[in-house]
Amino acid sequence: NLEQTGEIADGALLIFPSAEHLEETSIRYLRAGREKAGKTLDGFDVCPTVPLVVGDDKDVARLADAFRPHTALYVGGMGSRKQNFYNQLAQRMGYEREAAEIQDKYLSGDKEGAAAAVPQDLIDQTTLLGSVDRIADRMRAYAEAGVTTLTLSPGDLPLEERIASLRAGSEALERAGLA
Structure with missing residues (x-):
């Protein structure tokens, strides 16, 4: 921590x-x-x-699109639904709804959908x-x-x-x- x-x-x-x-x-x-x-x-x-x-x-x-799968992996798939540091980080940055959507899609196996749900602003920041x-x-x-x-x-x-x-x-x- x-x-x-x-x-x-x-x-x-x-x-x-x-x-x-x-x-x-x-x-x-x-x-x-x-x-x-x-x-x-x-x-x-x-x-x-x-x-x-x-x-x-x-x-x-377009440049940001290259980072969508990587960001989706971390925000959506690194850890359990309750213990994902990167999901919690995205939430603390103001992306509560988006982080939940990315995680839901990623954990259900929809990795492409999770990547598509990553906000442009999150990648840009x-x-x-x-x-x-x-x-x-x-x-x-x-x-x-x-x-x-x-x-x-x-x-x-x-x-x-x-x-x-x-x-x-x-x-x-x-x-x-x-x-």
């Missing part, structure tokens, strides 16, 4: 982070754990892994999609939300495309003024 992580660790590896919701979904629990241990978040590494796909800003919806400038803006938002280290995951692309994506991610980091 995140509070215990804050209490005993020197950092946290996060998945499906949303800059817009990081405080209420993660940071507040990490901070509570740090306070329990008599510490602050100073020097504590908040390190989410964020999928990265570089492309035209006009294609963000938890990935870095689009142009280098758009990605730089999102990186700034993550930094402002409390992220100290951002791990970029270029996904299941051919090697040359992954390398190009990581180079673009590096460029975005520089444009964001965070390098």
